Amino acid sequence: MESHKNLSILQSYISKMPPLPVTVARVIEICDDVNASPADLSKIINLDPVLTGKVLKLINSAYYGMVNEITSPVRAIIMLGINTVKNLALSTAILGNLGNSKNFCALDMDKFWRHSLSVGVISRLIAKKRNINRDQIEECFIAGLLHDIGKIPLNNKFSDEYILAMDLSDRERQPVYISEKQFLEIDHTDVGKLIAEKWKLGTEIIDTVTYHHSLEAYKGSKKDILYTVALANYFANVLESDFSVDRYPEEIGHEVLHHLDIIPEYLEDIRDEVTGEIEKAQVFLKIAG
Amino acid sequence: MKVRFWGVRGSIACPGPDTVQFGGNTACLELRFGETGRLIIIDAGSGIRTLGDYLMQNDLPKGPINTEIFLTHTHWDHIMGFPFFTPLYIPGTKLRVYGPVTHEEDTLDTIIGELLCYRYFPVMHSELAAEIEYCQLNECEMDLGDGITLKTKFLNHSILCLGYRFEYKGKVFCTAYDTEPFRNLFPSDPDSPDYDPIIAEEGEKAAKEETERLLDFFRGADLLIHDSQYTVEEYLSSKKGWGHSSFEDAINAAHKAEVKKVILFHHDICRTDKELISLEKYYRELMKNKSDLEIVVAKEGMEFEL
Numbered sequence: 369m370e371s372h373k374n375l376s377i378l379q380s381y382i383s384k385m386p387p388l389p390v391t392v393a394r395v396i397e398i399c400d401d402v403n404a405s406p407a408d409l410s411k412i413i414n415l416d417p418v419l420t421g422k423v424l425k426l427i428n429s430a431y432y433g434m435v436n437e438i439t440s441p442v443r444a445i446i447m448l449g450i451n452t453v454k455n456l457a458l459s460t461a462i463l464g465n466l467g468n469s470k471n472f473c474a475l476d477m478d479k480f481w482r483h484s485l486s487v488g489v490i491s492r493l494i495a496k497k498r499n500i501n502r503d504q505i506e507e508c509f510i511a512g513l514l515h516d517i518g519k520i521p522l523n524n525k526f527s528d529e530y531i532l533a534m535d536l537s538d539r540e541r542q543p544v545y546i547s548e549k550q551f552l553e554i555d556h557t558d559v560g561k562l563i564a565e566k567w568k569l570g571t572e573i574i575d576t577v578t579y580h581h582s583l584e585a586y587k588g589s590k591k592d593i594l595y596t597v598a599l600a601n602y603f604a605n606v607l608e609s610d611f612s613v614d615r616y617p618e619e620i621g622h623e624v625l626h627h628l629d630i631i632p633e634y635l636e637d638i639r640d641e642v643t644g645e646i647e648k649a650q651v652f653l654k655i656a657g
Numbered sequence: 658m659k660v661r662f663w664g665v666r667g668s669i670a671c672p673g674p675d676t677v678q679f680g681g682n683t684a685c686l687e688l689r690f691g692e693t694g695r696l697i698i699i700d701a702g703s704g705i706r707t708l709g710d711y712l713m714q715n716d717l718p719k720g721p722i723n724t725e726i727f728l729t730h731t732h733w734d735h736i737m738g739f740p741f742f743t744p745l746y747i748p749g750t751k752l753r754v755y756g757p758v759t760h761e762e763d764t765l766d767t768i769i770g771e772l773l774c775y776r777y778f779p780v781m782h783s784e785l786a787a788e789i790e791y792c793q794l795n796e797c798e799m800d801l802g803d804g805i806t807l808k809t810k811f812l813n814h815s816i817l818c819l820g821y822r823f824e825y826k827g828k829v830f831c832t833a834y835d836t837e838p839f840r841n842l843f844p845s846d847p848d849s850p851d852y853d854p855i856i857a858e859e860g861e862k863a864a865k866e867e868t869e870r871l872l873d874f875f876r877g878a879d880l881l882i883h884d885s886q887y888t889v890e891e892y893l894s895s896k897k898g899w900g901h902s903s904f905e906d907a908i909n910a911a912h913k914a915e916v917k918k919v920i921l922f923h924h925d926i927c928r929t930d931k932e933l934i935s936l937e938k939y940y941r942e943l944m945k946n947k948s949d950l951e952i953v954v955a956k957e958g959m960e961f962e963l
Contacts, residue, residue, distance in 0.1 A: 406842035407851035430757075430795045430817060442856050443863040446842055449900070451815040452759055502855055 374526070374554070381521045382563050386463040390481045391416040394653045399458035406450050413441045413457065415649050417484050417514045422460055423453055425567035437570030439507045474530035475523040480516070482646060483604055488513035489645045490600035493638045494630060504593070511576040512597045514569070518560030518577065526552055541616045545581045557581055583624065595624045603635050607642060658825045658963045659689040660880065664704020665955040667835065667886050667901070667923040668734050678930035680957025682707070683734040684834070684923065686882070690805055690825055696724045699821060699832060704957070705738035713743050721749030728756030729834060730818035731768050739769060740778050750787035755794050757817040766791035794819060810874040812836035813867070814900040822874060828963040831875040833910070834884035834923045837900050839867040872914045879963045882955065883907035885921035888936070908940055911950055918951040
């Protein structure tokens, strides 16, 4: 990979990244409606990692002197106003016409969407189970929703290599990020880091996106959220089995379960709740299950 | 520090028999600092035309005009006078235009510059004699030199809109327009179909914290110019979410933030002179003995010294 050239291709794509094809129609429908409710607006934002990231990017770039970066779309809607957020979502969705499903030839975007949302929902459930405070629970959801965002630019700008990388993962039974690195010299966590930093998403999300496949290398202070999302990612891949976006994920180390005080059987307890949340989202997006 | 009002209306200029006393021009303020009378302008509503003419007569003879315009936001009523600001056409004029830009890709120079294109106006922006520099602003603190400091804060309007707080020699001058009180936009009634306890709580918290941040922004100001487009009845009946405050909102906020003088500003185009006189009288009576806050309804030509 000609690193410099490819990096600038990725960066230019990131600045105009459209929402996922699965949400675009509903984004346009909600944002075109003068009477759209803030609840619907926040719901649609929460169902799309790109939109969530862009709303947080706008608020974190504009505001100054906040103690922490803002990671809640609800707060962003109140601070920026419903019209500003609607306009942002709408203009982002219009970019989406450039990226309809036909362009997503390597990664199945429906599966990608389902996986991102599952990891968000499972992260939230793990966080709830651990009785942490509400702000952090929602932050876990957002970090889970966004953890794989780096796959979007890779899949769009280097789709031929991406197909080869996915095939290699199937043949060699290895995690996708390893194959990405082999074909592209860069993996989705590197690209995710680029996006999360550019969008000023805050240390928690930047670290989660960057380290969710290299927990052992992590030396920062946001282990709670990082481990939560890493475990949720593993659970989601197991839960999804045939629909998984990463069919051969690395096992999660004992220290993660220990750190979070979660037992593997917990996965069984939340299976129905996760499926229920995905179905609810599908009804909201008016897509077939 | 001195402030003079060249335009006090919102929406669109509204000259006529009902607005003779308070004026029909849209937002424009002139600030002067210190012995040298350094000039800073806030907003380029239709009032900036007469300010421009005043500068041509009184400032230009002393030397070229060198000033800053701080735009609160880019809605029509705050920029419509810009092409009619005569110093733009005078060689030697130096202008720095500051303001917020919403998420659009267009920059401030494009947004303002495009007002001057043949489609809308007979002179192109590139033909202007003045040297103009544009600078996009977010929430920030700036040292403007000569002992003047500026702090900015986002308000609650339908596009990004900044309030400005100037401090000079221990005096504080602050603007809070166009703005509506922050409120929880999400349902807090458990019977509502969209109710979600986490979102409801987050919404309450966000609205409360933003209100506090705004009060902190104008806390202790000697003079606060606050949006008061509506009466409370108008606001509650049909103007919620339109990005403006009521007289009550403005007075309450100023009182809570221990402001010394609040100037009620950005009058609705339908508000007559008669109504403004009686509203000013009513609120002064209402707050008498309850607060030290001085209440004044903004009028074109009005001047204050801090």
